[in-house]
Amino acid sequence: MRQRLTARAVVVGDRSGTVVPDAVVDVEDGRIAWAGPAADAPPAGDAEVVALPGLLLPGLVNTHSHAPMVLFRGQGEGLPLDRWLREVMWPREARLTPDDVEVAMTAASAEMLRGGVTTSVEMYFEPARIAAAVGATGARAVIAAPMVPLPGMPPLEEQLAAAVDLAAGAPDDGSVEYGLGPHAAYTVPLPLLRRAAELAREHGMLLHLHVAETAGEGADLLAEHGLSVPALLAAHDVLGGRVLAAHCVHMDDGDLELWAEYDVAVAHCPASNAKLASGVARVRDMLDRGIRVGLGTDGPASNDGLDLLADVRLAAQLARLAGRDATALTAAEALWLATGGAADAIGRPDLGQVTAGRRADLVHVDTRDLGFEPVGDPADLLTHLVWSGVSRLVRDVWVGGRQVVADGAVTTVDAGALRAEVAARAARLAGQS
């Protein structure tokens, strides 16, 4: 089936922030067949033509998420991290069932689609249930099977073997991809990290872990080994291949050089880092060294939203504040970190841009709103998209050419029923029913 979408403008999602006014996007078999100015478009032929009054942009790519934690959104607000973990999170997670994870992920996935996020990198328990949830909503996910030594969990070697087995059964349509998610160097023993990295390289899988989120987390490792966490990971053969490191807030120049040398990508989570007072990642320095960076929301218990477009604005704000320089991150670059740059960061060149050959993951943002005036130049549309707080104006979303949000509502699942389910399960997990 062929479909032609016409739009006021297309925001390509490239680093330079290309905006194509009066644009056409042709979609065929789930891919973008052609994209560009209407004046240059090939004949429409028998394609169904859909005229959109606003902007078409690539589906956003959320590079770091623990989305099923929507069940814990807002719980323990204002507590310091150790009390939040001991009194709020761990008791709830101890009661968590596989059904809870699937329902929560379905709800979170619907919420993300509603905000224009079509792909997320997930790290959470029950990866097969997370896959089932995005199967229901029609979104995409790269699911890093979590490895963490917790009471009641199988030994880490078994967790690793199960994750590799799971990956072998993934569908081949790009909807779900499995990766390996050893939590972090301060929680997972180094030999296991080395083994996970070896297997990830062998199978071409994404290796996803947390690095340098807080100032103190590497202190014990530094005392024991005399190396920073990045240097320790390099020394233990964990780097190389598709490695995606979340946060990377506390990195010195040497650490950044290692990231550039091993082509380690960064999932930058500005909202989580701000909420938990972790610090501000050195995004400008990373980009200047050629390090791949994508934006992530992190889990909804530490953001507390899944609104990646809001985090685009925050990323630009924090980079400018940290550098005391209004040019430290342009609007175009900030948006690229959630689109083309994010796709690069997770090693998925089939996603993240409105260009021919990529998957037809598309977002229509209605520009018939006061938040989108004035527009003197087409580039102003991208500026407003980043700075004007307009994620509420996402009207329609397609994933692989299939429409999953129409006129502001998710079409694949019942959002009202999910709200009731999330509320009931969250109350049970909190020990209130």
Ligand SMILES: [Zn+2]
């Ligand atoms: Zn995380």
